[in-house]
Amino acid sequence: MPSTSTLLSPELLARLEAMELVSRKIFRGRMKGERRSPRKGQSVEFADYRNYVPGDDLRFVDWNTYARLERLYLKLFLEEEDLHFYALVDASSSMDFGEPTKLRYALQLAASLGFIGLVRGDRIKIETLGQAPRTPAPVFRGRRSLWRMLDHLEGIRPGETASLAEGVKNFCLRNSGKGIVVLITDLMDKGGFEPALRYLVSQSMDVYVVQVLSAAEIDPDLQGDLRLIDCEDDDQAEVTVSKAVVDRYKQTLAAFVEGARSFCTRRGMSHVLTRTDAPLEQLIGGFLRTRGLVR
Amino acid sequence: MIPLAQSSNWFGSHTANMFSAWQWALLGLVPPAIILLYFLKLRRHPLVVPSTYLWRRSIEDLHVNSIWQRLRKNLLLLLQLLLILLVALAVLRPSVAGRKLTGERSIFVIDNSASMQAVDVKPSRLAEAKRHVRGLIDEMRSGDVAMLVSFSDVAKIEQPYTDDRRALREALERIQPTERRTDLGEALRVAAGLANPGRSGTDPNDIRTAAALPADLYIFSDGGFAPVAGFSLGNLKPTFVPVGAEAATNLAITAFGVGRSERDPQKLQAFGRIENLGAAQAGSTVELHLDGRLIDADRVDIPAGQGHSVAFDLSGVDTGTLRLRVSAEDDLPIDNEAFAVVGVPRQAEVLMLTPGNRPLELALQTGEVSELARVRIETPAFLKQPEYQTLAGSGALDWVIYDRCQPERLPTANTLFVGSLPPVGGWSADPKTGGLEIIDIDQSHPLLQWLDLGNVHVFLGSPLKPPQAARVLVDSDVGPLLAIAPREAYEDAVLAFPIVEQLPSGGQGMATDWPSRISFPTFMLNCAQYLGGARRGSAQDSIRPGDTVTLESPSTKTKLSVMTPRDEVLPVPVDPSGKAAFTSTGVQGIYRVQADRQPYRSFPVNLFDPAESNLALGAAPSLSIGHTQVAGQVSWEPSRNELWKWILLLGLAVLAFEWWLYNRRVYG
Numbered sequence: 001m002p003s004t005s006t007l008l009s010p011e012l013l014a015r016l017e018a019m020e021l022v023s024r025k026i027f028r029g030r031m032k033g034e035r036r037s038p039r040k041g042q043s044v045e046f047a048d049y050r051n052y053v054p055g056d057d058l059r060f061v062d063w064n065t066y067a068r069l070e071r072l073y074l075k076l077f078l079e080e081e082d083l084h085f086y087a088l089v090d091a092s093s094s095m096d097f098g099e100p101t102k103l104r105y106a107l108q109l110a111a112s113l114g115f116i117g118l119v120r121g122d123r124i125k126i127e128t129l130g131q132a133p134r135t136p137a138p139v140f141r142g143r144r145s146l147w148r149m150l151d152h153l154e155g156i157r158p159g160e161t162a163s164l165a166e167g168v169k170n171f172c173l174r175n176s177g178k179g180i181v182v183l184i185t186d187l188m189d190k191g192g193f194e195p196a197l198r199y200l201v202s203q204s205m206d207v208y209v210v211q212v213l214s215a216a217e218i219d220p221d222l223q224g225d226l227r228l229i230d231c232e233d234d235d236q237a238e239v240t241v242s243k244a245v246v247d248r249y250k251q252t253l254a255a256f257v258e259g260a261r262s263f264c265t266r267r268g269m270s271h272v273l274t275r276t277d278a279p280l281e282q283l284i285g286g287f288l289r290t291r292g293l294v295r
Numbered sequence: 296m297i298p299l300a301q302s303s304n305w306f307g308s309h310t311a312n313m314f315s316a317w318q319w320a321l322l323g324l325v326p327p328a329i330i331l332l333y334f335l336k337l338r339r340h341p342l343v344v345p346s347t348y349l350w351r352r353s354i355e356d357l358h359v360n361s362i363w364q365r366l367r368k369n370l371l372l373l374l375q376l377l378l379i380l381l382v383a384l385a386v387l388r389p390s391v392a393g394r395k396l397t398g399e400r401s402i403f404v405i406d407n408s409a410s411m412q413a414v415d416v417k418p419s420r421l422a423e424a425k426r427h428v429r430g431l432i433d434e435m436r437s438g439d440v441a442m443l444v445s446f447s448d449v450a451k452i453e454q455p456y457t458d459d460r461r462a463l464r465e466a467l468e469r470i471q472p473t474e475r476r477t478d479l480g481e482a483l484r485v486a487a488g489l490a491n492p493g494r495s496g497t498d499p500n501d502i503r504t505a506a507a508l509p510a511d512l513y514i515f516s517d518g519g520f521a522p523v524a525g526f527s528l529g530n531l532k533p534t535f536v537p538v539g540a541e542a543a544t545n546l547a548i549t550a551f552g553v554g555r556s557e558r559d560p561q562k563l564q565a566f567g568r569i570e571n572l573g574a575a576q577a578g579s580t581v582e583l584h585l586d587g588r589l590i591d592a593d594r595v596d597i598p599a600g601q602g603h604s605v606a607f608d609l610s611g612v613d614t615g616t617l618r619l620r621v622s623a624e625d626d627l628p629i630d631n632e633a634f635a636v637v638g639v640p641r642q643a644e645v646l647m648l649t650p651g652n653r654p655l656e657l658a659l660q661t662g663e664v665s666e667l668a669r670v671r672i673e674t675p676a677f678l679k680q681p682e683y684q685t686l687a688g689s690g691a692l693d694w695v696i697y698d699r700c701q702p703e704r705l706p707t708a709n710t711l712f713v714g715s716l717p718p719v720g721g722w723s724a725d726p727k728t729g730g731l732e733i734i735d736i737d738q739s740h741p742l743l744q745w746l747d748l749g750n751v752h753v754f755l756g757s758p759l760k761p762p763q764a765a766r767v768l769v770d771s772d773v774g775p776l777l778a779i780a781p782r783e784a785y786e787d788a789v790l791a792f793p794i795v796e797q798l799p800s801g802g803q804g805m806a807t808d809w810p811s812r813i814s815f816p817t818f819m820l821n822c823a824q825y826l827g828g829a830r831r832g833s834a835q836d837s838i839r840p841g842d843t844v845t846l847e848s849p850s851t852k853t854k855l856s857v858m859t860p861r862d863e864v865l866p867v868p869v870d871p872s873g874k875a876a877f878t879s880t881g882v883q884g885i886y887r888v889q890a891d892r893q894p895y896r897s898f899p900v901n902l903f904d905p906a907e908s909n910l911a912l913g914a915a916p917s918l919s920i921g922h923t924q925v926a927g928q929v930s931w932e933p934s935r936n937e938l939w940k941w942i943l944l945l946g947l948a949v950l951a952f953e954w955w956l957y958n959r960r961v962y963g
Contacts, residue, residue: 094345095345097344097345098345102345186345188345188349214345217345217349224340225339225340227339228342228344228347228350229341229342229347230344230346232346235347235351237350237351239350245353253349256349256352
């Protein structure tokens with residue numbers, strides 16, 4: 001077991017082990033029992049009965065019940081679906097800020113969610129936005145893949161230059177089909193986050209947008225005459241920071257976050273804002289459980 | 296930055312300005328330079344941030360007027376400009392922010408009485424007062440007008456209202472110390488004449504030279520005078536600046552004279568009184584000089600606040616001038632000397648016209664009176680004789696007593712009417728009435744000095760209705776009993792009751808029991824001295840500096856002149872009655888009167904005023920003017936000296952604040 005990875009602490013691992021990734025779409029269908037899955041018969045876990053309708057597979061008729069009641073009932077079994085989980089991490093330069101850095105936080109989150117999936121035997125894929133369109137990331141499955149996954153995560157470095165929209169588009173091209181995708185980013189893109197999220201909407205996936213901001217971004221502690229330099233495009237903004245300007249910045253930030261949230265909500269996506277100094281357990285056990293990503 | 300519009304007011308010979316014009320111009324360039332540097336070298340601290348995305352959106356609307364925005368937000372720049380402004384202000388040594396001279400019209404009233412020569416503040420109290428006024432004159436702005444008045448017991452307008460500061464300064468320098476006493480009242484009336492409508496300083500018909508406007512009245516004095524009663528300040532806003540130390544040392548001669556020795560009337564004696572008006576016990580040698588030679592000395596040690604008398608025998612001295620001197624150094628030197636004259640007594644010529652009055656005759660035959668006066672007694676019938684006409688009109692008589700008789704014309708002499716009235720001058724009397732009770736006597740008048748009339752009963756008298764100018768000396772329950780009124784160069788005294796009354800039976804009855812009292816011969820002695828013009832003993836009475844002396848010429852043809860202690864010879868015009876008024880008695884010392892260039896007589900001028908010699912200001916000096924109490928501004932200083940220091944201090948505070956702010960921004 002490589003000791004180099006510090007993404008997940010043993011305590012966190014112990015807590016995550018009891019959790020499970022949930023796809024809301026599948027969860028809903030199962031409760032109503034309306035959805036027919038071609039793999040249903042292969043499960044051994046009994047779920048429910050329903051009336052026989054012509055055309056049903058006779059192999060699932062409960063003959064014992066028919067013997068007693070003389071009516072045909074079909075036995076339904078819980079599907080044991082192979083869940084596809086994607087974590088899409090923004091590894092641009094802007095993520096290399098904060099204490100710990102936003103990227104570090106994003107990787108920890110991806111590792112945590114990935115671990116949950118691995119434990120449940122889900123199919124885990126962790127990609128970054130700056131990844132080349134035609135080079136898919138490795139797929140992890142099963143508890144044994146944990147260290148491989150962590151190695152892969154440790155290998156992710158900040159400094160990717162792809163824009164948010166471009167990275168998401170490439171991701172969508174590489175990965176089609178159903179599943180859960182968690183986009184971990186700060187959404188700070190001069191081109192706007194809307195085009196990127198629209199690409200995700202077009203996929204029939206459960207989309208979670210986790211917006212990671214550092215404490216310095218949420219509550220800036222700046223003063224005086226400053227020349228702010230954008231770490232990604234070297235854009236410079238001269239600001240004489242006063243309390244009024246800071247207040248104005250906070251208003252702008254709040255409007256920006258609210259805009260992202262409402263954009264996501266209207267399109268059936270979940271938006272979660274987190275800050276790097278908030279404990280990871282709190283995010284996973286609190287916010288994401290509330291939003292239904294894990295249980 | 297620099298008030299260019301006002302600069303001309305500050306430039307030139309104004310001492311408050313510390314910079315020349317080009318230095319001001321240089322200073323004026325500093326603030327624009329600071330602003331320029333801020334635009335050029337606004338050093339912004341570079342800071343790498345994840346994204347400028349949100350910051351740009353935040354400051355988008357602020358960019359509209361970013362230059363002014365930059366200035367507005369830049370506290371450091373504002374502080375630096377403020378600092379430069381304060382420095383410039385301090386260099387101006389301004390009276391702008393805290394002028395004590397707040398009125399447009401100011402009246403500076405400077406006390407130059409004797410006590411202002413005190414040296415308890417260096418170099419002297421008067422110099423200190425002048426320094427204050429000089430500071431105020433420096434603070435005047437163009438358009439401000441001021442008047443300069445000096446006062447002792449008289450007031451003098453040194454400079455009428457003007458806005459010419461140079462004229463004011465020159466007038467200020469002209470003020471010299473006097474040896475006179477203090478009376479603020481006249482200075483106030485002079486000031487009020489110009490400040491209050493309907494009043495004039497000198498003449499009710501005077502045309503006012505300036506419109507009646509409110510004025511600030513600055514009084515620089517050491518006090519030492521009685522409250523000014525019956526005066527309303529009106530438009531004047533008084534500020535009293537006491538000049539002098541809270542306590543001072545001073546040994547003062549408050550009396551000095553020559554008289555007959557009590558034990559041996561043949562011998563002359565010089566006596567003096569020395570008071571210690573300081574706060575601590577003081578001792579000194581007291582020297583007596585005769586005509587410049589030291590003839591005697593004594594040693595005195597006087598506790599604080601008390602006096603001590605000294606007496607010197609003058610055996611064998613007939614004539615000469617005496618000088619008494621306290622040799623100890625103190626804060627007021629001028630009251631350490633006193634002068635007296637020993638001379639041959641001149642007897643008064645007295646004529647009494649009486650139908651017979653034994654008590655009066657007796658009172659005029661006492662040893663004291665006969666030494667002073669030659670008394671001739673005649674009956675009223677003498678009035679009709681030509682000899683009387685000659686005597687009464689020639690001025691040869693000093694004093695005429697009319698006992699129950701009345702002349703047709705008043706003589707060229709002082710008179711005393713007993714039981715009768717002068718024929719002219721507005722005198723009248725009530726009908727005779729009995730049982731008059733004396734209720735008030737004016738002991739301040741020389742005629743009634745040392746008299747106690749409480750035990751005197753008047754059985755019969757005619758209460759007087761004296762003329763307006765008269766002074767009532769003795770008042771009774773029904774009217775005045777003794778009054779005195781001036782008449783040209785003379786005075787007429789009228790006693791409302793006869794001493795003796797002719798009874799219908801033919802004998803004489805007493806109209807009063809006064810002759811049986813000790814006060815009666817004393818009264819007659821006072822009359823002989825005052826009305827007879829005789830001087831007690833052999834010494835001339837001292838007069839106070841500034842008082843008028845009436846000189847009697849031996850004849851109307853004589854030319855009189857007076858040699859002052861400063862050896863100036865001043866001619867004195869003689870009026871037709873043979874009298875001459877001499878007023879230039881400003882300094883202490885012996886004044887020698889010459890008649891036709893021959894020594895005639897001498898008289899001494901001495902201060903003799905404990906109030907003037909008392910230098911102590913007290914802890915809280917104040918003035919009482921009418922019903923207004925004016926508290927003294929004890930710590931009064933020309934404001935200019937104070938202000939620039941405070942402004943510089945404020946500048947330092949701004950600098951410290953700026954430094955703190957800078958550190959907080961850069962390193963905090």
